[in-house]
């Protein structure tokens with residue numbers, strides 16, 4: 638029996654802690670995921686995303702914290718948690734040597750469905766996941782996208798109301814990724830709760846109702862994608878040059894800018910306001926510099942991620958701490974922030 642109501646959180650973690658030896662991976666994480674929503678845990682490699690999924694899905698135990706999934710205490714009643722959830726990990730549960738259909742029927746057996754019910758559910762899911770034509774072929778002949786779809790279809794055999802998706806689209810091409818997004822949205826519109834880990838910021842932006850950024854064992858920030866974007870001044874103006882000499886002159890003069898020598902482009906922090914754009918344009922005119930292209934970028938989740946996760950610098954050379962020489966124009970934070 639589940640003890641959640643439509644309005645109670647499907648997943649709750651208070652003070653989740655986990656260490657491997659003396660390496661503290663999760664240092665008191667708090668998470669609350671309302672039923673029927675998508676929660677995304679973002680973080681750089683090794684941040685502890687998979688560890689969080691493994692703990693909440695009862696695969697490993699926590700060192701501390703109160704954890705409830707589907708209304709059940711993870712430490713006290715792991716069996717009930719397991720009955721309420723589905724997990725699709727980074728490593729597929731698909732057996733490549735048997736067909737997609739056989740994989741599905743095996744899953745139906747594991748869930749103790751009758752032969753008839755198992756065949757019905759398998760056929761329905763194979764149809765829903767566009768795998769009917771491939772159903773009788775060995776799963777090892779499937780493309781990456783088909784394997785992921787089969788993996789998720791297998792997870793759905795038990796009709797779980799809470800699903801943990803650990804990097805479900807890693808390695809998929811853009812079309813397969815978009816297909817998977819469609820499937821995830823459909824699940825949620827049916828009332829399923831999704832706990833999603835991803836390294837694709839675009840994916841969290843597209844799908845998640847709520848995002849938490851994990852860094853150094855703690856949640857560095859959380860909120861909706863828009864709330865997170867408002868947290869940091871990631872907006873910028875990008876100036877691109879085709880003439881290397883003009884690029885060098887501008888780079889020398891615009892000391893607040895990040896440089897990209899290969900693309901001959903400069904990135905100037907800016908909130909994109911008319912006032913700041915005018916300041917940049919006025920300065921370019923005064924200095925007699927003509928950029929070939931000027932684009933304005935508002936902050937995106939990438940900016941948030943790079944700002945919040947330490948040691949994950951953008952691949953540009955940031956030079957804002959270079960000393961300014963008094964005879965060179967300096968764009969202060971007041972006019973070209």
Ligand SMILES: Nc1ncnc2c1ncn2[C@@H]1O[C@H](COP(=O)(O)OP(=O)(O)OP(=O)(O)O)[C@@H](O)[C@H]1O
Nearest residue numbers: 657658662680681682683684685686687688689836
């Ligand atoms: N069984 C284990 N024993 C010791 N250390 C482990 C174990 N599992 C994970 N770790 C370490 O814990 C940290 C968190 O790992 P985890 O797999 O949870 O990170 P992640 O955020 O999922 O990373 P990725 O995005 O690379 O999958 C890493 O430093 C990892 O090396």
